[in-house]
Amino acid sequence: GAVVSQHPSRVICKSGTSVKIExxxxxxxxxxxxxxxxxxxxxxxxxxxxxxxxxxTYEQGVEKDKFLINHASLTLSTLTVTSAHPxxxxxxxxxxxxxxxxxxxxxxxPGTRLLVL
Amino acid sequence: DAKTTQPPSMDCAEGRAANLPCNHSTISGNExxxxxxxxxxxxPQYIIHGLKNNETNxxxxxxxxxxxxxSTLILPHAxxxxxxxxxxxxxxxxxxxxxxFGTGTRLKVLx
Numbered sequence: 651g652a653v654v655s656q657h658p659s660r661v662i663c664k665s666g667t668s669v670k671i672e673x674x675x676x677x678x679x680x681x682x683x684x685x686x687x688x689x690x691x692x693x694x695x696x697x698x699x700x701x702x703x704x705x706x707t708y709e710q711g712v713e714k715d716k717f718l719i720n721h722a723s724l725t726l727s728t729l730t731v732t733s734a735h736p737x738x739x740x741x742x743x744x745x746x747x748x749x750x751x752x753x754x755x756x757x758x759x760p761g762t763r764l765l766v767l
Numbered sequence: 768d769a770k771t772t773q774p775p776s777m778d779c780a781e782g783r784a785a786n787l788p789c790n791h792s793t794i795s796g797n798e799x800x801x802x803x804x805x806x807x808x809x810x811p812q813y814i815i816h817g818l819k820n821n822e823t824n825x826x827x828x829x830x831x832x833x834x835x836x837x838s839t840l841i842l843p844h845a846x847x848x849x850x851x852x853x854x855x856x857x858x859x860x861x862x863x864x865x866x867x868f869g870t871g872t873r874l875k876v877l878x
Contacts, residue, residue, distance in 0.1 A: 654810075656810075682863070682864065684865060684866070686868075693854070693868045693869060693870050693871055694805075694811070694854075694868040695868070696865055696866065696867065696868070699863050699865055707863070741808070743810050743811070745810075745811075745866075747864055755801065755813045755816060756813075756864075756866060757813065758803075758810035758811045758812070758813075759810050760809055760810045761808070761809065761810050763808075
């Protein structure tokens with residue numbers, strides 16, 4: 651199946667700093683990528699939909715100024731957590747969708763574990 | 768997107784079939800049913816999807832009722848490595864194609 655990578659796999663940062671997480675589709679072009687957040691023992695929560703070359707669409711309750719998303723190419727989307735606080739500590743997961751067909755699946759990255767001290 | 772309802776947890780003996788139900792009573796005619804699973808601390812893994820007909824692949828079978836209001840994922844011979852949280856998702860065939868995850872079923876395969 652298609653491969654999606656994330657970098658870094660885990661990161662620890664100090665409160666108030668910014669952290670950038672990269673999501674790459676390795677063997678296909680992804681016009682759309684999605685960013686999710688998952689707290690321990692909870693389900694994945696969709697944060698935003700990222701379209702190549704345009705502004706991301708954020709879900710209700712997600713602060714766009716805090717979670718900056720850039721989708722500069724067909725294989726790369728980045729999520730920057732700005733002015734991170736301990737409550738931003740979570741598991742961040744991206745997914746990518748190939749453009750062809752109606753029933754194509756999303757392929758998920760392995761996730762990035764963020765710990766804010 | 769339609770909401771899905773799944774039992775929170777299930778146990779299954781190793782080597783037996785695991786049958787995971789999902790209710791999606793408000794599904795629309797153009798919405799697909801997708802199944803993913805998430806093993807601890809990993810990203811979700813695609814299993815199978817369908818629209819109306821039953822589907823089978825090397826991992827599992829998907830049985831969709833005729834009225835499409837519910838479906839069952841079948842793992843024919845569960846192994847310990849199938850222990851995971853299984854998510855049933857209903858996704859539109861147009862628009863943003865986004866997934867809305869429900870709470871999933873935590874399947875525990877017992878030796």
